[in-house]
Amino acid sequence: MNEINNLLLDIYHASQNTCVSEFSDKIFSLIKREINFDSGGFCDFNTSDTSGIKLLSAAAHNISTYDKLHARQNYLEPEFVEGQNKLTSADPSLAMAFKNKGNSVTLSVYDKGIKSNVAAYGIKTECIQTMVMVLAPPMPNRFQTLSLWRRKNNAEYVQNDNCKANIIFPHVFQAFAINRQIHRISEVKNPVNGTAICSLEGALLFIDDVAVDFLSREFHSWIPPFLPSILLENLRSTSEKIYIGKLFVLTSRRQKDLLFLNFRKTITFENLSPTELVIAEMLVRNETYKAIAQKLGNQPATVRNQAHSIYSKFGISGKAELAKIINQIR
Structure with missing residues (x-):
């Protein structure tokens, strides 16, 4: 014993x-x-x-x-x-x-x-x-x-x-x-709507109910325990490691031989305040916090906080991902 x-x-x-x-x-x-x-x-x-x-x-x-x-x-x-x-x-x-x-x-x-x-x-x-x-x-x-x-x-x-x-x-x-x-x-530093963990080949090791619901409604013929092939190919082919669908935005982070996936409900420009919308457009044009602050009459630290708020709403971490989302929404 x-x-x-x-x-x-x-x-x-x-x-x-x-x-x-x-x-x-x-x-x-x-x-x-x-x-x-x-x-x-x-x-x-x-x-x-x-x-x-x-x-x-x-x-x-x-x-x-x-x-x-x-x-x-x-x-x-x-x-x-x-x-x-x-x-x-x-x-x-x-x-x-x-x-x-x-x-x-x-x-x-x-x-x-x-x-x-x-x-x-x-x-x-x-x-x-x-x-x-x-x-x-x-x-x-x-x-x-x-x-x-x-x-x-x-x-x-x-x-x-x-x-x-x-x-x-x-x-x-x-x-x-x-x-x-x-x-x-x-792995998940910010609140997200759904999470999953899978191998580099797309075999799911963990998935919560929200992520299951997203995938089932986005891909009607989805057969777990593997990610939909179109989604996996999208993650492999983009440097930003992001998928933008009709129902959700998925971002992935690789850790050794695993992918940690974060799902968020797709949002539109209506989810951004007028100021955030202007800042988002400037960020996509690769303008610096200092340049944006000068145009808006704010401090760079204020613009930085607003940028982080934008990133948080979309469940992303930088300008490249933001550019892809905005281009998709347009």
Whole structure:
């Protein structure tokens, strides 16, 4: 028991002291001290009465998120949530875990009664033995899963594995939440309407409800857990790292191998005061604070404060981004 207590301390220490890009591998490596497995995944799902369930974000260990999702779409039918405790899914492990939230569930693709498409999916992704838990209690229209997979047929999970998982997994869920929240707060200096964290390839690791709503309404065919390709290409092709859509303005900041995304509702010139509008036009012409102050009869410090107010309203940090937004509005 002391080993598990020490593991839990290490899990929470990692949640506060490990960057998002390294956290997944760190946390799964810690779990291996008590439970053996080959690959693992942490997933955040959204549920809807009309569109079923969507995988919003995912963190994978020793497995490709893209390959896993692609195989799931090819081998399994769409999934739907009915009420609080019933998930209609071709994946029996996920359906059982959803019904028994807060308890680990194990399954082998060779168990009696497993359908051929489910077995083929497990074999294709080298996930022969599955251990999964659904976070309990569920958040409104959201649920999270933590899964461990073994690739060998003769490596079934045993009762002792389940007992350990029931102790460890709830803390892992909490550790993921702490890690995402810490880095979200440290990265976002100004209040924003929505935030997300993704890899350079566009795989979402964290996304809040506001950002989900923006993306769903802006891109009707959007399929998470990847950013819409047109949005990602726009961020890659512009030096300002900004996307201006019909519904939102998105700015991105790169930190190592991750992109931190800030979403704000698109605003118009009506959101600026007459003075701010004049200053914005001058800033776009690359005029200095001193030059603008002389023309307006103000102090440079006053113009600087007004410029920062403009930047804050648009959720940006400089003239280049402001120029792009103003040109788009025009």
